[in-house]
Amino acid sequence: MKIMPNRMDYGFMRYQKEFEDKALEVLRSGWYVLGKEVETFEERFAAYTGAKYCASVANGLEALQIAVHLLGIGPGDEVIVQGNTYIASVMGITMNGATPVFVEPDQYYQIDADKIEEKITERTKAVMVVHLYGHVADMDRITAICRKHGLKLIEDCAQSHGATYKGKMAGTFGDAGCFSFYPSKNLGAFGDGGAIVTNDEALAKEVKIYRNYGSEKRYYNKVVGTNSRLDELQAGLLNVRLSHMEEITRERQELAQRYREKIRHESLILPKEREDTETVWHQYVIRSERRQELIDYLSQKEIGTIIHYPIPPHLSEAYAYLGHKKGDFPITESYSDTVLSIPMYTGMTRQEQDYVVEALGGWK
Numbered sequence: 001m002k003i004m005p006n007r008m009d010y011g012f013m014r015y016q017k018e019f020e021d022k023a024l025e026v027l028r029s030g031w032y033v034l035g036k037e038v039e040t041f042e043e044r045f046a047a048y049t050g051a052k053y054c055a056s057v058a059n060g061l062e063a064l065q066i067a068v069h070l071l072g073i074g075p076g077d078e079v080i081v082q083g084n085t086y087i088a089s090v091m092g093i094t095m096n097g098a099t100p101v102f103v104e105p106d107q108y109y110q111i112d113a114d115k116i117e118e119k120i121t122e123r124t125k126a127v128m129v130v131h132l133y134g135h136v137a138d139m140d141r142i143t144a145i146c147r148k149h150g151l152k153l154i155e156d157c158a159q160s161h162g163a164t165y166k167g168k169m170a171g172t173f174g175d176a177g178c179f180s181f182y183p184s185k186n187l188g189a190f191g192d193g194g195a196i197v198t199n200d201e202a203l204a205k206e207v208k209i210y211r212n213y214g215s216e217k218r219y220y221n222k223v224v225g226t227n228s229r230l231d232e233l234q235a236g237l238l239n240v241r242l243s244h245m246e247e248i249t250r251e252r253q254e255l256a257q258r259y260r261e262k263i264r265h266e267s268l269i270l271p272k273e274r275e276d277t278e279t280v281w282h283q284y285v286i287r288s289e290r291r292q293e294l295i296d297y298l299s300q301k302e303i304g305t306i307i308h309y310p311i312p313p314h315l316s317e318a319y320a321y322l323g324h325k326k327g328d329f330p331i332t333e334s335y336s337d338t339v340l341s342i343p344m345y346t347g348m349t350r351q352e353q354d355y356v357v358e359a360l361g362g363w364k
Contacts, residue, residue: 010347060180064092
């Protein structure tokens with residue numbers, strides 16, 4: 001049996017008729033950019049998250065970049081961010097000329113709230129929380145720190161659609177919650193897409209102006225903006241998938257529960273859930289000091305895996321100019337050397353999961 005680390009076709013086939021009907025509806029409408037599908041999605045996604053406003057954009061990176069920019073963060077400013085994130089989180093900071101200040105992760109792979117305050121300087125303007133793998137960070141502590149020091153709070157929710165902390169959804173704790181709808185996400189489009197949610201009406205309005213060439217009214221440009229628009233087709237398809245998010249989330253939680261109950265191996269470290277949170281399991285990430293041996297073994301069994309992420313941003317060539325070296329962030333680097341995402345996707349069958357569990361149990 002061949003098991004891929006992720007399958008997007010299963011998620012399509014489950015709701016195939018709805019997706020196809022919506023695609024034809026949009027194509028036949030003759031309106032393809034910033035129309036009723038986008039408006040409907042923005043209203044529905046805001047309601048889903050519990051935020052007051054949603055402004056859609058072209059992708060998750062631009063959601064981060066635009067949020068950082070419109071919150072007034074730029075050259076000379078610092079933004080605190082966890083070290084073990086995907087590099088896009090950091091790019092959202094540096095593309096605005098600001099400097100990322102890295103903080104080690106906690107045992108749940110999220111930013112360690114106990115280590116934030118020691119990194120705050122007079123140049124610090126914001127904290128960027130990344131709710132990695134579908135988990136949620138310690139938001140009580142982090143929001144309190146931001147209030148105490150007068151810092152903006154940006155949430156990177158690219159992997160946490162629907163995840164909650166004490167009943168409140170990721171993306172709604174800070175000034176801006178930034179989402180990606182890349183096809184592999186729990187709420188995935190069939191191409192790129194992104195959004196910013198906020199309770200700040202003025203910020204939501206600014207995003208909608210900025211994303212459309214800085215124009216509130218056609219050909220009347222208030223600011224130098226950009227072209228970052230979610231198209232009607234993707235918005236329509238997202239509207240279809242959004243209507244099934246409860247089922248999609250519940251399925252992933254059941255898959256994670258079965259992995260937790262059935263994987264038994266002394267060399268594997270399974271993920272933990274923080275108390276008072278609801279994890280949506282974008283990835284199921286295990287750790288092993290013998291990771292390459294495990295990858296090779298599973299590959300022989302035709303089981304695919306992915307490393308999220310093999311090179312932490314502070315050691316990437318792109319950020320060599322920051323001057324970091326190996327050993328600066330030992331927990332981040334340890335995670336990068338040991339994490340491994342095993343198969344987890346919408347539509348994964350019991351037979352497929354049992355095959356993965358059996359293979360892991362048989363690893364010597």
